[in-house]
Amino acid sequence: MTLANSSPKGNQNGNLPNLKTQSELPVSEEEMRQAVRTLLLGLGENPDREGLKDTPKRVVKALKFLTSGYHQSLDELLNGAVFHEQTDEMVLVRDIDIFSSCEHHILPILGRAHVAYIPDGKVIGLSKVARICEMYARRLQVQERLTAQIADALQGLLNPKGVAVVVEASHMCMVMRGVQKVGSWTSTSAVRGVFAEDAKTRQEFMSLIRHTPSWS
Numbered sequence: 001m002t003l004a005n006s007s008p009k010g011n012q013n014g015n016l017p018n019l020k021t022q023s024e025l026p027v028s029e030e031e032m033r034q035a036v037r038t039l040l041l042g043l044g045e046n047p048d049r050e051g052l053k054d055t056p057k058r059v060v061k062a063l064k065f066l067t068s069g070y071h072q073s074l075d076e077l078l079n080g081a082v083f084h085e086q087t088d089e090m091v092l093v094r095d096i097d098i099f100s101s102c103e104h105h106i107l108p109i110l111g112r113a114h115v116a117y118i119p120d121g122k123v124i125g126l127s128k129v130a131r132i133c134e135m136y137a138r139r140l141q142v143q144e145r146l147t148a149q150i151a152d153a154l155q156g157l158l159n160p161k162g163v164a165v166v167v168e169a170s171h172m173c174m175v176m177r178g179v180q181k182v183g184s185w186t187s188t189s190a191v192r193g194v195f196a197e198d199a200k201t202r203q204e205f206m207s208l209i210r211h212t213p214s215w216s
C-alpha cells in the first residue's frame with residue numbers, strides 16, 4: 001500500500017507520483033540551479049561573487065532535502081513495523097519536531113506534532129509515527145493538510161479505533177515578512193473515529209498533550 005503517493009496526477013492535494021530519480025523529473029538539476037541564479041540576479045546580487053558562486057547548487061540541494069518527502073512512501077518508511085497487539089489503550093507520541101515549508105511562500109513552518117491512536121489489534125513502531133510526520137512535513141504544505149495526512153496515514157495503516165493529531169506551528173511567512181506577527185502560532189487538529197465521536201476521549205488526548213511530564 002502506498003498511501004503517500006496515491007495520486008497519479010499529483011499536485012491537487014500535495015501528493016505526487018513516486019518520482020525517484022532526477023531523470024524522471026521534468027527539469028534537470030542544472031535548470032534548477034539556473035533558476036536560483038536568475039533569482040539572485042533579480043535580487044540585485046552578483047551570483048559570480050565568491051560567497052554566492054556555489055549558492056545555486058546549495059539552494060537546490062537544500063530544497064530537495066526539504067521536499068524529500070515527495071519521494072518517500074509509507075511502505076518504505078514503515079519497513080514492516082506494524083505489529084499485532086491486543087491493546088485498546090491510547091498510544092500518544094508527543095512533541096514531534098516539525099520542519100515543513102509553506103506552499104505559498106516556500107518559507108519554513110516550524111513546530112511540533114502530537115499524534116495519538118487507539119489500536120484495534122495492530123500497533124505501529126513508535127519511531128514510525130515520527131517518520132510519518134517527517135514524510136508529510138518534507139513537502140510543500142499547508143498546516144491543515146499536513147495534519148490531516150498524518151491522521152489519514154495512521155487510519156489507513158492500522159484501521160485503529162481512532163486517531164487524533166494536533167500540529168502547533170509558527171509560519172515564518174507570518175513572522176519574517178507579511179503581517180510580521182513574531183509570537184504567533186497556529187494549532188490544527190484532525191480527529192478520526194472514536195476521537196471524533198466521543199468528547200471524553202478527545203478531552204483525554206487534549207489534556208495529555210498539555211500535561212508536563214515529571215522528568216522534563
Ligand SMILES: Nc1nc2c(ncn2[C@@H]2O[C@H](COP(=O)(O)OP(=O)(O)OP(=O)(O)O)[C@@H](O)[C@H]2O)c(=O)[nH]1
Nearest residue numbers: 102103104105141142143144171173174177178179
Ligand atoms: N490556511 C493556511 N494558510 C496559510 C498557511 N501557510 C501560509 N498561509 C497563508 O496563505 C495566505 C496567502 O495569502 P496571499 O494574500 O495570497 O499571499 P500574501 O500576499 O503573501 O499574504 P500575506 O502573508 O498576508 O502578506 C496568507 O494568508 C498566509 O498566511 C497554512 O498552512 N494554512
Ligand SMILES: [Zn+2]
Nearest residue numbers: 102104105173
Ligand atoms: Zn507562507
